[in-house]
Amino acid sequence: MGLLSSWRRQRTLAKHPVADDTWQRVRHQLSFLDGLTEAEDQWLREAAVLFLQEKHLTCLPGVELHQEQRLLLAAQAQLPLLNLGELNWYSGFHEIVLYPDDFVSPQRHRDASGVEHEWDGEHSGEAWQQGPIILAWPGVMASGGWEGYNLVIHELAHKLDMLNGDANGLPPLHSDMRVSDWAQVMQHAYDDLNRQLDHNPDAETPIDPYAAENPAEFFAVTSEYFFSAPDLLHDSYPQVYQQLQLFYRQDPLQRLTRLQAEHPAYQPPLD
Numbered sequence: 001m002g003l004l005s006s007w008r009r010q011r012t013l014a015k016h017p018v019a020d021d022t023w024q025r026v027r028h029q030l031s032f033l034d035g036l037t038e039a040e041d042q043w044l045r046e047a048a049v050l051f052l053q054e055k056h057l058t059c060l061p062g063v064e065l066h067q068e069q070r071l072l073l074a075a076q077a078q079l080p081l082l083n084l085g086e087l088n089w090y091s092g093f094h095e096i097v098l099y100p101d102d103f104v105s106p107q108r109h110r111d112a113s114g115v116e117h118e119w120d121g122e123h124s125g126e127a128w129q130q131g132p133i134i135l136a137w138p139g140v141m142a143s144g145g146w147e148g149y150n151l152v153i154h155e156l157a158h159k160l161d162m163l164n165g166d167a168n169g170l171p172p173l174h175s176d177m178r179v180s181d182w183a184q185v186m187q188h189a190y191d192d193l194n195r196q197l198d199h200n201p202d203a204e205t206p207i208d209p210y211a212a213e214n215p216a217e218f219f220a221v222t223s224e225y226f227f228s229a230p231d232l233l234h235d236s237y238p239q240v241y242q243q244l245q246l247f248y249r250q251d252p253l254q255r256l257t258r259l260q261a262e263h264p265a266y267q268p269p270l271d
Protein backbone atom coordinates (compact mmCIF):
# COMPACT_ATOMS: atom_id res chain seq x y z
CA MET A 1 0.00 0.00 0.00
CA GLY A 2 1.39 3.41 -1.00
CA LEU A 3 1.91 6.26 1.43
CA LEU A 4 -0.88 8.28 -0.11
CA SER A 5 -3.47 5.54 0.12
CA SER A 6 -2.33 4.76 3.65
CA TRP A 7 -2.80 8.41 4.57
CA ARG A 8 -6.23 8.50 2.94
CA ARG A 9 -7.22 5.37 4.76
CA GLN A 10 -6.22 6.78 8.12
CA ARG A 11 -8.04 10.02 7.38
CA THR A 12 -11.25 8.18 6.41
CA LEU A 13 -11.08 6.06 9.56
CA ALA A 14 -10.52 9.14 11.72
CA LYS A 15 -13.46 10.91 10.10
CA HIS A 16 -15.84 7.98 10.64
CA PRO A 17 -15.14 6.59 14.07
CA VAL A 18 -17.03 3.57 15.37
CA ALA A 19 -17.74 3.54 19.10
CA ASP A 20 -16.63 0.38 20.90
CA ASP A 21 -20.13 -0.43 22.11
CA THR A 22 -21.55 -0.01 18.58
CA TRP A 23 -19.00 -2.48 17.23
CA GLN A 24 -19.70 -4.86 20.12
CA ARG A 25 -23.41 -4.82 19.25
CA VAL A 26 -22.58 -5.56 15.62
CA ARG A 27 -20.31 -8.43 16.64
CA HIS A 28 -22.98 -9.77 18.97
CA GLN A 29 -25.38 -10.15 16.03
CA LEU A 30 -22.78 -11.89 13.88
CA SER A 31 -21.90 -15.09 15.71
CA PHE A 32 -20.08 -16.43 12.66
CA LEU A 33 -17.34 -13.92 13.49
CA ASP A 34 -16.82 -15.49 16.93
CA GLY A 35 -13.30 -16.67 17.47
CA LEU A 36 -11.59 -14.10 15.26
CA THR A 37 -8.32 -12.90 16.74
CA GLU A 38 -8.03 -9.36 18.04
CA ALA A 39 -6.00 -8.35 15.00
CA GLU A 40 -8.59 -9.87 12.65
CA ASP A 41 -11.39 -8.11 14.52
CA GLN A 42 -9.56 -4.80 14.21
CA TRP A 43 -8.97 -5.33 10.50
CA LEU A 44 -12.63 -6.18 9.93
CA ARG A 45 -13.81 -3.14 11.85
CA GLU A 46 -11.66 -0.80 9.75
CA ALA A 47 -12.44 -2.60 6.50
CA ALA A 48 -16.17 -2.27 7.21
CA VAL A 49 -15.84 1.50 7.67
CA LEU A 50 -13.81 1.88 4.47
CA PHE A 51 -16.29 -0.31 2.55
CA LEU A 52 -19.16 1.93 3.61
CA GLN A 53 -17.28 4.99 2.37
CA GLU A 54 -16.53 3.36 -0.99
CA LYS A 55 -19.96 1.92 -1.75
CA HIS A 56 -23.23 3.72 -2.08
CA LEU A 57 -26.09 2.15 -0.15
CA THR A 58 -29.42 2.90 -1.81
CA CYS A 59 -32.28 2.16 0.57
CA LEU A 60 -35.71 1.71 -0.94
CA PRO A 61 -38.74 2.92 1.02
CA GLY A 62 -39.23 0.67 4.00
CA VAL A 63 -35.51 0.30 4.67
CA GLU A 64 -33.87 2.73 7.04
CA LEU A 65 -30.34 1.99 8.13
CA HIS A 66 -28.43 3.49 11.01
CA GLN A 67 -24.71 3.11 11.53
CA GLU A 68 -25.10 -0.19 13.36
CA GLN A 69 -27.10 -1.82 10.55
CA ARG A 70 -24.75 -0.45 7.92
CA LEU A 71 -21.82 -1.96 9.80
CA LEU A 72 -23.73 -5.22 10.14
CA LEU A 73 -23.87 -5.42 6.37
CA ALA A 74 -20.31 -4.22 5.78
CA ALA A 75 -18.70 -6.57 8.30
CA GLN A 76 -20.29 -9.57 6.59
CA ALA A 77 -19.20 -8.24 3.21
CA GLN A 78 -15.60 -7.89 4.34
CA LEU A 79 -15.15 -11.27 6.03
CA PRO A 80 -14.28 -13.09 2.77
CA LEU A 81 -11.51 -10.54 2.13
CA LEU A 82 -9.87 -10.94 5.54
CA ASN A 83 -6.72 -12.57 4.18
CA LEU A 84 -6.87 -11.55 0.53
CA GLY A 85 -4.50 -8.60 0.75
CA GLU A 86 -4.86 -5.10 -0.52
CA LEU A 87 -6.21 -5.87 -3.98
CA ASN A 88 -9.53 -4.19 -4.57
CA TRP A 89 -11.64 -7.33 -4.85
CA TYR A 90 -14.89 -5.38 -4.79
CA SER A 91 -13.90 -2.93 -7.50
CA GLY A 92 -16.57 -4.32 -9.86
CA PHE A 93 -19.46 -2.39 -8.33
CA HIS A 94 -20.27 0.84 -6.55
CA GLU A 95 -23.79 0.43 -5.34
CA ILE A 96 -25.77 -1.82 -3.04
CA VAL A 97 -29.53 -1.54 -3.33
CA LEU A 98 -31.56 -2.63 -0.31
CA TYR A 99 -35.14 -3.78 -0.73
CA PRO A 100 -37.55 -3.98 2.21
CA ASP A 101 -38.51 -7.52 1.25
CA ASP A 102 -37.97 -10.26 -1.31
CA PHE A 103 -38.53 -8.98 -4.81
CA VAL A 104 -39.77 -10.36 -8.09
CA SER A 105 -37.52 -10.23 -11.10
CA PRO A 106 -37.79 -11.72 -14.56
CA GLN A 107 -35.85 -14.94 -15.05
CA ARG A 108 -34.74 -16.51 -18.30
CA HIS A 109 -33.44 -19.97 -18.95
CA ARG A 110 -32.62 -21.77 -22.19
CA ASP A 111 -33.20 -25.47 -21.82
CA ALA A 112 -31.22 -28.27 -23.43
CA SER A 113 -33.45 -28.26 -26.52
CA GLY A 114 -32.82 -24.55 -27.04
CA VAL A 115 -36.23 -23.38 -25.88
CA GLU A 116 -36.17 -20.14 -23.93
CA HIS A 117 -38.31 -20.07 -20.80
CA GLU A 118 -39.23 -16.88 -18.99
CA TRP A 119 -40.91 -16.48 -15.65
CA ASP A 120 -41.01 -14.21 -12.66
CA GLY A 121 -38.96 -15.42 -9.75
CA GLU A 122 -38.97 -14.28 -6.16
CA HIS A 123 -35.49 -13.32 -5.00
CA SER A 124 -33.75 -12.11 -1.90
CA GLY A 125 -30.62 -11.06 -3.73
CA GLU A 126 -29.06 -10.38 -7.10
CA ALA A 127 -25.64 -9.41 -8.40
CA TRP A 128 -25.49 -7.76 -11.79
CA GLN A 129 -22.50 -7.96 -14.07
CA GLN A 130 -21.18 -4.35 -14.28
CA GLY A 131 -23.94 -3.29 -11.91
CA PRO A 132 -25.13 -3.15 -8.34
CA ILE A 133 -25.83 -5.80 -5.78
CA ILE A 134 -29.43 -6.03 -4.67
CA LEU A 135 -30.26 -7.40 -1.24
CA ALA A 136 -33.55 -7.85 0.58
CA TRP A 137 -32.93 -6.44 4.05
CA PRO A 138 -34.68 -9.32 5.92
CA GLY A 139 -32.20 -11.67 4.21
CA VAL A 140 -29.30 -9.59 5.49
CA MET A 141 -30.77 -9.68 8.99
CA ALA A 142 -31.18 -13.47 8.77
CA SER A 143 -27.47 -13.82 7.88
CA GLY A 144 -24.52 -13.79 10.21
CA GLY A 145 -24.93 -17.01 12.18
CA TRP A 146 -23.56 -20.51 11.70
CA GLU A 147 -26.62 -21.76 9.85
CA GLY A 148 -25.38 -22.26 6.32
CA TYR A 149 -27.11 -19.16 5.04
CA ASN A 150 -25.53 -15.82 4.24
CA LEU A 151 -27.16 -13.62 1.63
CA VAL A 152 -24.38 -11.00 1.71
CA ILE A 153 -21.59 -13.49 1.11
CA HIS A 154 -23.65 -15.25 -1.57
CA GLU A 155 -24.07 -12.12 -3.69
CA LEU A 156 -20.51 -10.96 -3.13
CA ALA A 157 -19.19 -14.36 -4.18
CA HIS A 158 -20.95 -13.71 -7.51
CA LYS A 159 -19.07 -10.42 -7.71
CA LEU A 160 -15.73 -12.17 -7.07
CA ASP A 161 -16.69 -14.68 -9.75
CA MET A 162 -17.43 -11.83 -12.20
CA LEU A 163 -13.98 -10.25 -11.78
CA ASN A 164 -12.67 -12.36 -14.66
CA GLY A 165 -15.75 -12.28 -16.90
CA ASP A 166 -19.19 -13.83 -16.69
CA ALA A 167 -20.20 -15.58 -13.49
CA ASN A 168 -19.24 -19.21 -14.19
CA GLY A 169 -18.07 -20.52 -10.84
CA LEU A 170 -14.42 -19.71 -11.48
CA PRO A 171 -13.17 -16.56 -9.73
CA PRO A 172 -9.61 -15.36 -10.40
CA LEU A 173 -7.49 -17.92 -8.54
CA HIS A 174 -4.22 -17.16 -6.79
CA SER A 175 -0.95 -18.15 -8.43
CA ASP A 176 -0.46 -21.00 -5.92
CA MET A 177 -3.73 -22.60 -7.10
CA ARG A 178 -4.45 -24.61 -10.21
CA VAL A 179 -7.48 -24.01 -12.40
CA SER A 180 -7.50 -27.71 -13.30
CA ASP A 181 -7.74 -28.72 -9.60
CA TRP A 182 -10.51 -26.20 -9.00
CA ALA A 183 -12.47 -27.24 -12.07
CA GLN A 184 -12.19 -30.94 -11.33
CA VAL A 185 -13.17 -30.67 -7.67
CA MET A 186 -16.07 -28.28 -8.27
CA GLN A 187 -17.40 -30.22 -11.24
CA HIS A 188 -17.26 -33.50 -9.35
CA ALA A 189 -19.27 -32.14 -6.40
CA TYR A 190 -21.67 -30.26 -8.68
CA ASP A 191 -22.34 -33.44 -10.66
CA ASP A 192 -22.84 -35.40 -7.45
CA LEU A 193 -25.44 -32.91 -6.21
CA ASN A 194 -27.22 -32.92 -9.56
CA ARG A 195 -27.22 -36.72 -9.66
CA GLN A 196 -28.96 -36.82 -6.29
CA LEU A 197 -31.61 -34.36 -7.48
CA ASP A 198 -32.08 -36.09 -10.83
CA HIS A 199 -32.68 -39.30 -8.93
CA ASN A 200 -35.13 -37.62 -6.56
CA PRO A 201 -36.02 -33.92 -6.93
CA ASP A 202 -37.02 -33.85 -3.25
CA ALA A 203 -33.82 -35.50 -2.06
CA GLU A 204 -32.39 -34.35 1.27
CA THR A 205 -29.19 -32.96 -0.19
CA PRO A 206 -26.22 -32.22 2.08
CA ILE A 207 -26.21 -28.57 0.98
CA ASP A 208 -28.92 -26.27 -0.39
CA PRO A 209 -30.11 -27.76 -3.72
CA TYR A 210 -30.00 -24.26 -5.21
CA ALA A 211 -26.27 -24.92 -5.62
CA ALA A 212 -27.19 -27.40 -8.37
CA GLU A 213 -28.69 -24.63 -10.57
CA ASN A 214 -25.43 -23.84 -12.34
CA PRO A 215 -21.70 -23.59 -11.52
CA ALA A 216 -21.99 -19.91 -10.53
CA GLU A 217 -24.64 -20.74 -7.93
CA PHE A 218 -22.56 -23.69 -6.79
CA PHE A 219 -19.65 -21.36 -6.00
CA ALA A 220 -21.92 -18.79 -4.30
CA VAL A 221 -23.78 -21.35 -2.17
CA THR A 222 -20.64 -23.27 -1.16
CA SER A 223 -19.03 -19.93 -0.23
CA GLU A 224 -21.99 -19.32 2.09
CA TYR A 225 -21.45 -22.73 3.71
CA PHE A 226 -17.69 -22.24 3.88
CA PHE A 227 -18.16 -19.25 6.17
CA SER A 228 -21.40 -20.13 7.94
CA ALA A 229 -21.53 -23.95 8.12
CA PRO A 230 -17.95 -25.04 7.44
CA ASP A 231 -18.48 -28.35 9.25
CA LEU A 232 -21.37 -29.27 6.98
CA LEU A 233 -19.50 -28.36 3.81
CA HIS A 234 -16.38 -30.17 4.96
CA ASP A 235 -18.38 -33.30 5.82
CA SER A 236 -20.18 -33.32 2.46
CA TYR A 237 -17.52 -32.08 0.05
CA PRO A 238 -14.11 -31.92 1.77
CA GLN A 239 -12.25 -31.13 -1.43
CA VAL A 240 -14.55 -28.22 -2.18
CA TYR A 241 -13.85 -26.94 1.32
CA GLN A 242 -10.14 -27.27 0.62
CA GLN A 243 -10.30 -25.32 -2.65
CA LEU A 244 -12.31 -22.56 -0.98
CA GLN A 245 -9.81 -22.53 1.87
CA LEU A 246 -7.03 -21.94 -0.67
CA PHE A 247 -9.06 -19.24 -2.38
CA TYR A 248 -10.26 -17.33 0.69
CA ARG A 249 -7.07 -18.11 2.65
CA GLN A 250 -9.10 -18.78 5.77
CA ASP A 251 -10.10 -21.82 7.80
CA PRO A 252 -13.53 -21.17 9.37
CA LEU A 253 -13.83 -24.85 10.29
CA GLN A 254 -10.80 -24.56 12.53
CA ARG A 255 -12.35 -21.46 14.12
CA LEU A 256 -15.66 -23.24 14.74
CA THR A 257 -14.00 -26.41 16.03
CA ARG A 258 -11.90 -24.40 18.47
CA LEU A 259 -14.98 -22.53 19.70
CA GLN A 260 -16.82 -25.80 20.24
CA ALA A 261 -13.85 -27.32 22.07
CA GLU A 262 -13.48 -24.30 24.33
CA HIS A 263 -17.21 -23.90 24.97
CA PRO A 264 -18.88 -27.31 24.58
CA ALA A 265 -22.33 -25.70 24.56
CA TYR A 266 -21.29 -23.25 21.86
CA GLN A 267 -23.23 -24.79 19.01
CA PRO A 268 -25.69 -27.62 18.99
CA PRO A 269 -24.61 -30.11 16.35
CA LEU A 270 -26.46 -29.71 13.06
CA ASP A 271 -28.65 -32.63 12.21
Ligand SMILES: [Zn+2]
Binds near residue numbers: 154158216220
Ligand atom coordinates in the same frame (compact mmCIF):
# COMPACT_ATOMS: atom_id res chain seq x y z
ZN1 LIG B 1 -26.91 -16.60 -6.67
